[in-house]
Amino acid sequence: MLRRFNTMKTTGDQQLVKRINRSVLLRLLRRQSGRSRAQLAQESGLTKSTVSLLVRELIDEGWVTEGDVPAAQGLGRPSTPLRIDGSRxxxxxxxxxxxxxxxxxxxxxxxxxxxxxxxxxxxxxxxxxxxxxxxxxxxxxxxxxxxxxxxxxxxxxxxxxxxxxxxxxxxxxxxxxxxxxxxxxxxxxxxxxxxxxxxxxxxxxxTAALSEYEFSEGDAQDSLIFVTCSAGVGAGIVLNDRLFTGVQGMAGEIGHSILQIDGLLCSCGRRGCAETFIGARALARLADPAQGGQTLGVVLQNLWTTFNPSALVVGGLSCERYPGIVQVARATLQGYATSAGVPAPPVRAARYGLLASAVGAAALVLxxxxxxxxxxxxxxxxxxxxxxxxxxxxxx
Structure with missing residues (x-):
């Protein structure tokens, strides 16, 4: 039994190592499309034979496809560029x-x-x-x-x-x-x-945070915070390439952070929550809903100084209805940054609009x-x- 157990453990370890190596290659290609097998071997530290074997599997399974144009010209056989397959x-x-x-x-x-x-x-x-x-x-x-x-x-x-x-x-x-x-x-x-x-x-x-982090290029390096403003208000937090969810999944429930002692009653039973200021129902009561952007800017300021992310993204139904709140929030955050003499992270609207959370749920699989x-x-x-x-x- 001991020998069989060790064999099963070895097999499991080998499967895990293979999955890790495959993921390394996929993440390299997601970061920069067009790398060749030789480039993947050099950048991953894997042997050329291992890379060739794994790439063949990834092509057969529909993860990767080969390009038609050689990745480099020169002596010998030209290398073939590889990219993530978006069709299979x-x-x-x-x-x-x-x-x-x-x-x-x-x-x-x-x-x-x-x-x-x-x-x-x-x-x-x-x-x-x-x-x-x-x-x-x-x-x-x-x-x-x-x-x-x-x-x-x-x-x-x-x-x-x-x-x-x-x-x-x-x-x-x-x-x-x-x-x-x-x-x-x-x-x-x-x-x-x-x-x-x-x-x-x-x-x-x-999940909304993952729609930006997994599929968007540029400012989201290894950290990003997505603030969603709809009926409720929440934040998706990516830190060091990992979702930060807290012990019981409560991390990012910023809609129920207290902004005013003994303020308006919130749906959660507390008073003075951020949701009572920038939730959809609260914004609808304002003569100019874009004014809610000032409070949103305060929330972004607090998230920035707490987590120091590479980028801040704002989305949700309220942002679709009242796009001016993103501009006001950005200006409010910039005002705090100027006062402190510290550059603020970029603030932008969600690229996928109202589909951000659904697209991010798909990205959760990836x-x-x-x-x-x-x-x-x-x-x-x-x-x-x-x-x-x-x-x-x-x-x-």
Missing amino acids: RGMIGVEVAVEALRVVGVSLIGEVLCAREEPLAGSEPEVVCRQAAGLVAQTQAQLAGQGVQLQGVGVGLPGAFDEASGMLRFAPNLGWRNVDFVPLITQALDQAGVPPVAVHVQNEAD YHDLRPMHAPAAGAVSRATGAPVTPSTPTA
Whole structure:
């Protein structure tokens, strides 16, 4: 038995090493498209034979494709440029918003291939999961019709999601507390006939952050904060290339940080929360909703001095309705930065607009696939086996 155990452990270790090496190559190509096999070997530290073998697997599985133009000219056989294949594999992202469901099919390079939106048919968790699963099934069929293989499904929820237990702890605008969400959504997906793929769940502000971090180039180096302003207010935080979610998924619940002692009553039961100043309902009461940007600028200032991110992104329904609040918030933040004599991080509107959280839920699948050493969690379930997705579980 001891010998067999050691053999199984060795096999598992080899699978993990292979997944890590594959992820290294994929992340290099995502950072800069057009690298050759030789360049990948040089930059990854892997042997040329290992890179050639892994690249062949990645091409066969639809992760990578070869370019038509040689990467370099010179003596000997020209090298072939490689890039992430945006046509053969994709992810489905679901945003459970307070007012609607948004479901998107997204390619490996962040292209939105299809999108659906429906008003919520009801607020009960079981009803929401059945409705979401039906939309996922329709989206998967559309992707299959385009020749796109489903890699996984991600779900963004409007509240504190405890990744360790798979529980939705707190979603005041839906009236949800301590909902065992993962079994509900996986069962609904099974009943809807969705193929057995990994399912990942996270807070919708966290997924929105991933839509910018995983698919956008430029300012998001290894850290980014996405502030979403809709019925509720939240922040998705990426630090050192990892989502920062807190012990019970409560990190980033800035809508329930207190801005005024004994202020207006909030949906959470507290008084003076940020949501009572810059939530959608609060902004609708203002003669000029853009004035809410001053308070949003204060919130951005506090996030900046707390986390020192590379970039700040603002999105959500309120920003779509009142785009002026982003400009006011940026100016307010710049005023604080000027007073302190310190350059502020860039502030911009969400690139995917109202689809940010849904696209980011799709990116959540990629986020986990490209980080094999990320700790396993109840929020990442393989529907092929019914077990949590672990680092040694193949995903391709």
